[in-house]
Amino acid sequence: MSGDEPLVAIRRLSKVYVRGDQVIPVLVDINLDVARGDYVALMGPSGSGKSTLLNLVAGIDKPTSGEIRVAGVDIARLSDADLAAWRAAHVGFVFQFYNLMPVLDAFANVELPLLLTSLSRRERRERVETALALVGLTDRIEHYPNELSGGQQQRVAIARALVTDPTLIVADEPTGDLDRTTGGEVLGLLDRLNRELGKTILMVTHDPKAAEKAHRLIHLEKGVLAD
Amino acid sequence: MFVTLLVLRNIFRHKLRAFLTALGIVVAIASFGLLRTVVDAWYAGANASSSARLVTRSSVSLVFALPLTYAQKIRQVSGVAGVSWANWFGGVYVTERNFFPQFAVDAPTYLAMYPEFTLPDAERKAFYTDRQGAIVGRKLADQYGWKVGDTIPLRGTIYPGTWNFNLRGIYQGADKTVDESTMFFHFDFLNESVKKVYPRRGDQAGVFIVQLRDPGQAAVVSEAIDATFANSLAETLTETEKAFQLSFVAMTEAILLAIQAVSFVVIVIIMAVMANTMAMTARERYAEYATMKALGFPDTYVAGLIVAESLGLALAGGLVGIALTFPLAQAFADAMGTLFPIFFVSDETVLLQVAATLVVGLVAAAIPAWRAARVRIVDGLRAVA
Numbered sequence: 001m002s003g004d005e006p007l008v009a010i011r012r013l014s015k016v017y018v019r020g021d022q023v024i025p026v027l028v029d030i031n032l033d034v035a036r037g038d039y040v041a042l043m044g045p046s047g048s049g050k051s052t053l054l055n056l057v058a059g060i061d062k063p064t065s066g067e068i069r070v071a072g073v074d075i076a077r078l079s080d081a082d083l084a085a086w087r088a089a090h091v092g093f094v095f096q097f098y099n100l101m102p103v104l105d106a107f108a109n110v111e112l113p114l115l116l117t118s119l120s121r122r123e124r125r126e127r128v129e130t131a132l133a134l135v136g137l138t139d140r141i142e143h144y145p146n147e148l149s150g151g152q153q154q155r156v157a158i159a160r161a162l163v164t165d166p167t168l169i170v171a172d173e174p175t176g177d178l179d180r181t182t183g184g185e186v187l188g189l190l191d192r193l194n195r196e197l198g199k200t201i202l203m204v205t206h207d208p209k210a211a212e213k214a215h216r217l218i219h220l221e222k223g224v225l226a227d
Numbered sequence: 228m229f230v231t232l233l234v235l236r237n238i239f240r241h242k243l244r245a246f247l248t249a250l251g252i253v254v255a256i257a258s259f260g261l262l263r264t265v266v267d268a269w270y271a272g273a274n275a276s277s278s279a280r281l282v283t284r285s286s287v288s289l290v291f292a293l294p295l296t297y298a299q300k301i302r303q304v305s306g307v308a309g310v311s312w313a314n315w316f317g318g319v320y321v322t323e324r325n326f327f328p329q330f331a332v333d334a335p336t337y338l339a340m341y342p343e344f345t346l347p348d349a350e351r352k353a354f355y356t357d358r359q360g361a362i363v364g365r366k367l368a369d370q371y372g373w374k375v376g377d378t379i380p381l382r383g384t385i386y387p388g389t390w391n392f393n394l395r396g397i398y399q400g401a402d403k404t405v406d407e408s409t410m411f412f413h414f415d416f417l418n419e420s421v422k423k424v425y426p427r428r429g430d431q432a433g434v435f436i437v438q439l440r441d442p443g444q445a446a447v448v449s450e451a452i453d454a455t456f457a458n459s460l461a462e463t464l465t466e467t468e469k470a471f472q473l474s475f476v477a478m479t480e481a482i483l484l485a486i487q488a489v490s491f492v493v494i495v496i497i498m499a500v501m502a503n504t505m506a507m508t509a510r511e512r513y514a515e516y517a518t519m520k521a522l523g524f525p526d527t528y529v530a531g532l533i534v535a536e537s538l539g540l541a542l543a544g545g546l547v548g549i550a551l552t553f554p555l556a557q558a559f560a561d562a563m564g565t566l567f568p569i570f571f572v573s574d575e576t577v578l579l580q581v582a583a584t585l586v587v588g589l590v591a592a593a594i595p596a597w598r599a600a601r602v603r604i605v606d607g608l609r610a611v612a
Contacts, residue, residue, distance in 0.1 A: 060521050060604040081525060088523020095608065099518040103236035108229070113522045115229055160522075 005072070006033035007168065007200050008057055013066030015052055015223075026052045028223045030066070039194040039201045041214035048220040050204045051172055057202060058170040059087045071167050088116040092161030092199075094190075096173035098153040100145040100160075106132060107141045110159045117164065131159035135189060151182030158189055162199065169193065171203040175210050187213045234535045237508075238543070245540060248504045252544025252587065253551065255497035256580050260552035261559060262490035263576045269483055271569035273472035275404040280340065281437040281445060282471040283452055286464040292431035293461050295418075300455055301435055306448040308440045311336035312432035314417060318381030318390060320371070327367055327565040329381065329410040331417040338411075340438050343401040350375060350396030358416050361392035364407030367565060368397045379410070386421055408565035437465070494583050501591035505537050509595035516599045517607020526600035533599055537592030538585065545584025549577060 013030040016023050027049045034040050034057075042050040055061035056068055059075045068076050071090065078086055093099075100109045110131055114124045132138055135155040145153050154174060161169050171190065175183030191213050193199045203214060211217050219226035239245055267274075283301060285291035295312065302310045316329040334355060338344060346354070346362060353375075354360045361379060373379065377394045392412050400407050414432075422429030439448055449465040456463045466474075476483070509516075516529045552572050560570040 055605050058521070060608075084520065084523050084525050086523075087521065093518075093521050095518070099514060099608070101233070101515060101518075103233065103240055108232075111229070112519070116523050 007036040007038070007071055008032070008034035008202070009067075009069040010057070011067040011069075013053075013056065013068060014064050015049070015056065015061075016064045026223050027056075027063075030223075030225060032218070032225065034200065034202060036200055037194070037198045039191070039213070039215045040203065041211040041217050042202065042204045042220060043206070043208075043211055043217060044220035044226070047222075049223040050220045053220065054170050054172055054202060054204045057168070058091050058093065059083050085116075088113060088164070090167040092164065092166035092169040094154070094157050094161050094169065094171035094174045096176040098145070098150075098157045098177075100153055100156055102145050105142050105144050106137060106148070106156045106159075109145070109156055110163050113160060113164050127163050128159075131163040132156075134162070135159045149182070150178050151185055154178060154182075154186050155189060158186070158193070162193060162197070167200065169199050169201045171201060173204055173206065175205070175207055180209075183207070183210070230532070230535070234532060234539055237512075237532070237536050238539050241508075244504060244507075248501060248540060249544035249547070251497050251500050252541055252584070253548040255493045255587075256545045256548025256584055257551045257555055258493050259490050259583055260549065260572060260576055260580045261555050262486050262493075263579060264552070264556050264570065264572050265559075265567070266483055266486055266490070267573055267576065268567040268570045269476055269479070270473075271404065271567075272406065273469050273476060275343075275406070275569065276468035276472050278442040278445065278467065278469065279439050280468040281439060281449055281452070281465050282468050283435040283437060283463045283465040284433070284471075286453070286462040289433070291461070292428075292433055293435065293463065295430040295432050297456065297461075297463070298432070298435060301437055301452055304448060304451045304455060306440050306444045306451070307437055309336060309340060309438035311340050311436045311438075312414065312434065313337065313436065314414060314431075314433040315385070316381070316383070316412075316417065317385045318383050320379065320381055325371070327408050327410060328568075329412070331414040332411050333414045334411065337436070340436055343405045344398040345401055346396050346398045354395040357393055357395050358413055359391065359393050360395035361410055361412035362396040362398050363394060363410045364568075365397055365399045366407035366568070367410065368394075370408070370564060373397075386417065388420075388424075390420075403571055404569060406568040408568040434471075436468075494587065498587045498590050501537070501541060501587050502594070504540075505533065505591045505595045508536070509533055509599050513599065513602055513607045513610040517602060517604045517610070520602075520604050521608065530596035530600040533596040534589065534592040537595075538588035541584050541588030541591070545580065545587070548584075549580045552576075552580065 010030055010032040013027055014025070015027040016025045030053065042053060044050045052061065056063050057070065063076050066076065067074055073086065075083060075086060101112065104112065107128055110128045111124055114127060119127070132141055135158050137152060137155055137159065140148060140152060148156065174190065175186055178186060187210055190201055190203070194201050203210070205211055285293055298310045298312060301307060311333050314331040316331055318329050319325070320327070338351070350362070354362050363373060368374070373394055375394055375397060379392045379394055381390045381392065383390055418429055437448070437452065439445060445467050452465040453463050519529055520526065556570065556572045560567060563570070
């Protein structure tokens with residue numbers, strides 16, 4: 001893969017859901033490139049297919065047809081097991097509701113994706129501490145999710161997303177469950193990850209303020225790219 | 228280490244639910260063990276019987292005695308190494324509640340045939356030389372506080388009158404499968420006393436015990452013995468000691484089947500309870516499983532977490548249940564007295580309890596684990612919203 005090639009290259013991507021006899025098109029013939037180091041916001045009304053597009057790029061859903069190349073790999077053709085391994089190595093997830101393991105403290109939550117690597121315990125510890133320091137939660141390392149505020153939980157989730165040094169960070173409504181101030185802090189953190197660490201970020205949001213932080217804004221309307 | 232931590236924390240996430248489920252398993256596994264032990268106790272006599280011994284009795288019914296002269300004829304049958312005889316006495320010690328078996332035996336031949344009853348030489352000699360002497364098992368002696376030298380009065384039911392016996396020895400079983408709650412006294416003492424009062428009932432034996440030269444010849448020798456007395460006034464039925472013991476068990480087979488069925492029903496019930504717990508647990512955590520799968524954890528890993536949690540919970544309850552079975556069985560045995568002469572939790576029962584625990588854990592986890600492994604990540608993640 002040359003440096004000019006986009007990190008994410010989507011070609012003729014379609015996704016339909018079948019409900020009994022009904023065939024519901026969710027994404028129709030999508031073509032999209034995302035450059036390495038880009039920060040892209042996906043916007044659109046509910047049901048427009050933006051979360052589906054994010055899920056497909058993240059490899060947690062499969063398209064009905066078309067091609068999704070991420071870092072040169074057509075992930076639509078990977079088996080479930082290969083796709084799981086690919087996600088572990090290349091994708092960092094930030095969810096609207098943080099999706100932390102309630103029985104694990106901040107440290108263990110961030111360490112979780114590293115269990116799928118061959119890193120030693122010491123190396124994992126170093127990485128987790130670095131990631132938690134980056135999101136400013138060194139002093140909350142032994143706190144459980146229910147002992148943290150929403151903003152702090154989302155910062156733990158961001159630390160978990162970047163601890164494996166992924167190729168791509170996908171964020172689905174990362175500020176959707178936060179107040180304006182805390183949401184601003186989380187957006188600032190994502191912005192830093194993009195600017196300072198060069199992370200490619202693909203974010204779904206309803207919030208125009210959040211979208212303003214992105215370098216590029218993509219609108220979806222009824223499963224079709226609007227611009 | 229991390230996985231163990233995760234599994235343990237998940238088990239105790241809902242402490243009350245985990246406690247109640249584990250408590251259910253404790254009760255189920257302990258009950259299962261106790262019921263199995265009761266069934267084992269019923270079969271204990273048959274299981275402890277020797278394959279080298281036959282029992283010859285009246286072919287009509289056990290209540291009809293056989294002429295003592297048969298002993299000599301049986302001894303002459305090819306393959307027979309020795310013959311002894313015994314009569315059920317059926318005496319009452321103080322009250323009818325104090326039930327224990329008593330046999331009038333031809334002591335030297337009988338004890339030679341039952342080396343599993345171990346008796347100090349001095350006590351054996353004292354027993355042989357006292358016509359009115361008796362020996363009892365250790366368990367029986369402990370129950371009634373008897374010691375060597377005591378006089379044991381029995382009120383006869385089959386042989387009326389009061390019979391006093393001098394306790395000359397206390398035998399112990401060679402291992403824990405040997406009955407230690409029986410009393411033996413001299414056949415001659417009974418026979419001579421009976422002959423004085425009921426001459427027609429003298430020189431009669433309830434059963435003959437036959438020692439085989441070769442246990443493999445049991446069927447042939449049995450047939451030969453019965454053929455010897457065919458068409459006589461007292462025809463015989465000869466069978467292995469095990470078959471003889473099992474014929475008593477067969478009388479209560481329906482009860483045994485019911486007990487066995489209940490022991491398994493208990494396990495099935497707790498399996499259903501546990502499966503419900505695991506199903507609820509897994510359903511509540513679909514979003515977490517989906518998150519783990521999104522992070523790259525394979526389906527089998529997620530399923531394994533559920534199986535490990537289920538097994539952990541089952542083992543926590545099961546091991547406590549197994550540990551509790553021993554004091555429960557002891558308390559039950561104490562309460563039952565000599566009704567169950569051999570009552571102990573066998574290794575086989577413990578293994579069955581472990582197996583039942585593992586089966587409960589695995590079966591309860593099977594469907595939730597399968598569902599969690601199959602759940603689509605996007606559907607699972609939606610469960611959180």
